[in-house]
Amino acid sequence: MNRDPLPQQRYIWGRRQSRPLKESQRQVLADLWPKVSLELPEQSMINPLDLFTPPLTDLWVEIGFGGGEHLAAQATLHPQIGFVGCEPFVNGVASLMVQIQEQSLKNIRIVKDDARLLLARLPDQSVGRIFVLFPDPWPKKRHNKRRIIQDESVTVFARILKQEGLLQMATDDADYAEWMQSIMVQHDEFELVLEGRASIYDRPQDWPATRYEQKGIAQGRAPVYLVYKKVA
Numbered sequence: 001m002n003r004d005p006l007p008q009q010r011y012i013w014g015r016r017q018s019r020p021l022k023e024s025q026r027q028v029l030a031d032l033w034p035k036v037s038l039e040l041p042e043q044s045m046i047n048p049l050d051l052f053t054p055p056l057t058d059l060w061v062e063i064g065f066g067g068g069e070h071l072a073a074q075a076t077l078h079p080q081i082g083f084v085g086c087e088p089f090v091n092g093v094a095s096l097m098v099q100i101q102e103q104s105l106k107n108i109r110i111v112k113d114d115a116r117l118l119l120a121r122l123p124d125q126s127v128g129r130i131f132v133l134f135p136d137p138w139p140k141k142r143h144n145k146r147r148i149i150q151d152e153s154v155t156v157f158a159r160i161l162k163q164e165g166l167l168q169m170a171t172d173d174a175d176y177a178e179w180m181q182s183i184m185v186q187h188d189e190f191e192l193v194l195e196g197r198a199s200i201y202d203r204p205q206d207w208p209a210t211r212y213e214q215k216g217i218a219q220g221r222a223p224v225y226l227v228y229k230k231v232a
């Protein structure tokens with residue numbers, strides 16, 4: 001198949017590192033990084049079958065996993081699924097790697113980069129679920145174009161998701177929730193299957209909480225949970 005050249009340009013607006021890593025985190029990074037990192041090919045697509053040995057039954061992707069609590073919990077709940085997590089924030093990557101080591105998780109690969117570079121390299125209909133949980137809201141109007149959920153990224157989600165695959169999103173920014181829904185409604189490849197509003201705390205049972213989410217709830221913010229199924 002002829003394709004346009006794969007994008008090389010990264011768009012990462014948030015910080016890449018905050019405090020220095022602890023000695024234990026640096027040690028885990030040095031020991032484990034070669035085993036868990038997924039280096040993106042410059043011009044070819046990723047073959048999901050090459051990611052895990054033996055190959056796992058499905059591939060789920062989390063974009064912007066933060067400290068990795070949700071990803072590690074999902075990987076524990078679903079040992080037969082392969083997970084790729086994408087996060088450019090070094091402290092978050094180190095935190096997930098400590099969980100991978102402590103829990104001996106074998107089914108996670110990490111991309112320390114802009115998720116858009118990963119998504120463009122995933123084959124058509126290769127992914128069973130995509131998680132975008134509490135992405136940076138960029139509330140100022142002039143920054144809205146930095147939001148990860150855009151018409152273009154949803155077009156890519158539709159391309160890489162399998163039939164009946166799920167896109168699970170959450171935000172506690174009311175404007176971003178509306179933004180997500182206004183984009184999704186234009187994509188008839190997707191059907192809304194869940195709209196949860198946490199004033200009655202109705203996050204699905206099989207959806208472990210993220211760190212950002214817990215902090216927000218403690219501060220009185222109300223998350224919105226959205227699940228879309230790929231139907232066309």
Ligand SMILES: C[S@@+](CC[C@H](N)C(=O)[O-])C[C@H]1O[C@@H](n2cnc3c(N)ncnc32)[C@H](O)[C@@H]1O
Nearest residue numbers: 064065066089114115133134135136210211212
């Ligand atoms: C508000 S935090 C939420 C983290 C986590 N999902 C949680 O709920 O605790 C948003 C995360 O998205 C990451 N992020 C920002 N731009 C990204 C990009 N282009 N690709 C992947 N992750 C990105 C940030 O580094 C940050 O960790």
